[in-house]
Amino acid sequence: MKKKHIITITSIGLIILGFAALLYMPNKANSDYDKVRPTLFVHGYKGTINSFGNMLNRFEYDYHWGNKAIVYYVKQNGVVQKYNLSKGKKEPVFIQVVFEDNRASFEVTASWLAKVLEDMKQVYSIESVNIVGHSMGGIVSLEYLKQFQGVNFPTVRKFIAIGSPFDGIYSEEYFKINRDPAAADLHPDSPALQYLRERPFPDHIEVLSIASTGDAIAVPESVHSLRNIVPEAQLQEKVIHNDQLSHSGLHESRKVDHLIYKFLWQDHIQ
Structure with missing residues (x-):
């Protein structure tokens, strides 16, 4: 007994x-992604999967900084599809966001970005992320940061805007060619840009803004207007003095690659 x-x-x-x-x-999904904070890459106006495609290939295969793990594809009706590449178990994870309607307004695109981040929180239990946005992708990301913080979404720790014209695009010729909701929002003093400036910026996020003297779309003056939105203590600014480095060339620049690396991962990646 x-x-x-x-x-x-x-x-x-x-x-x-x-x-x-x-x-x-x-769960498996959580263990895949909780080693290092994931970083989202958000393209700009009329962008595609190719916008950050070469950069992420360099990050993964040239520098060995991490793995592209998921592509989120948001359809024109707002339905979110995703392609899990089953990577990123031990290294920083890169997540690419692609919008089928790449000419939608700031507000609509930010709401789609919110759906992506909500899915990351609910499905993968991701608690915090970084965001990198090129051009309008930086503006849309900022709109997201001001509108959608809360328990349903991961906390954003670091945010990088690359060639983002926060004061709008100054070229009148640009708007003779581009006529859609996003273009309307990108016009200087548009209601969307005014609304972006009005609300406070979260005090826990570190920000890096990158500009190029060769950028004829997001000229440094417009990029620097982020100073009027983000408190000085939270903001770092880098201007690349290269008259040959164009707007779309920013995401193809190895100089930009290393600025991103230094800001996001230098203390982590050996």
Whole structure:
């Protein structure tokens, strides 16, 4: 009887331990992504998967900084599709966001970005992220930061805007060619840009803004207007003095690659 009693107690103990292990064991998706904070890459006006495609290939295959793990594709009706590339278990994770309607307004595109981040929180239990946005992708990301912070979304720790014209695009010729909701929002003093300036910026986010003297779309003066939105203590600014480095050339520049690396991962990646 005594031996049977010991076996019973042991069995109960094993059951309790097993149950505890189940409680504290992260699911596969969470264990894949919780090693290093994921970074989202958000393209700009009329952008595609190719906008950040070469940069992410360099990050993964040239520099070995991490893995492109998921592509989120948001359809024109707002439905979110995703392609899990099953990478990123031990290194920084890159997540690319692509909008089928790449000419939608700031407000609409930011709401689509919110759907992506909400999915990341609900499905993968991701608690915090970084965001990198090129051109209008930086503006849309800022709109997201001002509008959608909360328990349903991961906390954003670091934000990088690359060639983002926060004061609008100054060229009148640009708007003779481009006539759509996004173009209307990109016009200087548009209601969308005014609204972007009015609300406070979250005080826990570090920001890097990158500009080029060769950028004829997001000229440095417009890029620097981010100073009127983000407090000085939270903002770093880098201007690349290269008259040959164009607006679209920013995401093809190895100089930009290394500015991103230094800001996001230098303390982590050896």
